[in-house]
Structure formats: C-alpha cells, structure tokens
Amino acid sequence: MSVMADIVDQQTRSRMMSRIRGSNTKPEILLRRALHAEGFRFRINVRRLPGTPDIILPRWNAAILVHGCFWHRHPGCPKATTPASNRSFWQEKFTANVKRDRRALLQLDELGWRTLTIWECAIGRHVPAPLVQEVAVFLRGNGTELRGHDDPIRQGEIALSSNDPASFVVVECHLAENSGMSF
Numbered sequence: 001m002s003v004m005a006d007i008v009d010q011q012t013r014s015r016m017m018s019r020i021r022g023s024n025t026k027p028e029i030l031l032r033r034a035l036h037a038e039g040f041r042f043r044i045n046v047r048r049l050p051g052t053p054d055i056i057l058p059r060w061n062a063a064i065l066v067h068g069c070f071w072h073r074h075p076g077c078p079k080a081t082t083p084a085s086n087r088s089f090w091q092e093k094f095t096a097n098v099k100r101d102r103r104a105l106l107q108l109d110e111l112g113w114r115t116l117t118i119w120e121c122a123i124g125r126h127v128p129a130p131l132v133q134e135v136a137v138f139l140r141g142n143g144t145e146l147r148g149h150d151d152p153i154r155q156g157e158i159a160l161s162s163n164d165p166a167s168f169v170v171v172e173c174h175l176a177e178n179s180g181m182s183f
C-alpha cells in the first residue's frame, strides 16, 4: 500500500471513529433517553462530584455511573479482557481505574448520594425494559429492599440473568447511609 493510500485510510478511519463516538448509540445516552421517557429528570456529567457521575438525579438523591466493562473491569464479564502484550502496563492501568472508581463511590456515599453502577454490557444496543424497571425501583424507593452486602460499596446488587451470557444484565446499587440528605 502506498503512503498516500495509507494516510487517506487513516483519515477515513478516524472520521468513521469520530462518527461512531459522536453518534447517539452510546450506552449512557440510551439510558438517559429511557429514563427521560420514564419521566425522570437529571443532570449529566457532573464534574463537581467525585468520579464525574454520568447522570445525577438530585430529586432522588441518586447518582448513576455507566461503566465500560473493559476499562472499569466488570468482574466476570467476557468484555473485561486483558490484552496479550504489555500485560503489566494494562494491569497497572486497570488497577488504578478500579481504585479510582471505588474511591469515587465512597466519596459519593459520604456526600449522601445513593449510587448505581450500570455496566455497559447490561445496556447493549438498546436498554432492556427490565433494566429500566430495576433502575426506576431503585430511584423511587429508599433502596432498603436491595440491601444485602456488608461492603458499603456493594450494599445492593441486582443481577438479572438470561441464558445468553452475552446479554446478561447486571446492576449494582450503592446506598448512601445518609439518604435523606438533599443536594
């Protein structure tokens, strides 16, 4: 392949990539639309809060983090692979990401926010109705029905599984101790 053809190819590729990134198929955008259709109102990408939550719902005292399975290391997820080369580099990066996420959840908890982590694989190309319902139950309820873990980071966890491992739905709910606090 000539150098010119390769450059054109790179430009085409990057244009295609930016189109993909700029499209409305990203999981958090799909989730926002679904929540909006359910009547929820929210703010997005709130930088002043730990971890810059993707979605916050002040009325419900809740923050939602939509996590990519690869970068945020969804436990047991087939998408949480580790590249074969430079393993130590990747592992270091992944460990730092997981630590940062955990710290953000603890800080949000301390600030009185209930948090919900939703893995991207639970959303896919469209938001499954059962997932929207679980999120709605979490948001509208006080969350006590979801308690079950001693770890404050994983006090509640909902796992809706189907027989297809690629389409399983996992939602983790984290409940602030001081859930009466408004923001």
Ligand SMILES: [Zn+2]
Pocket (backbone or CB within 6 Å): 069, 074, 077, 078, 079, 119, 120, 121, 122
């Ligand atoms: Zn996953």
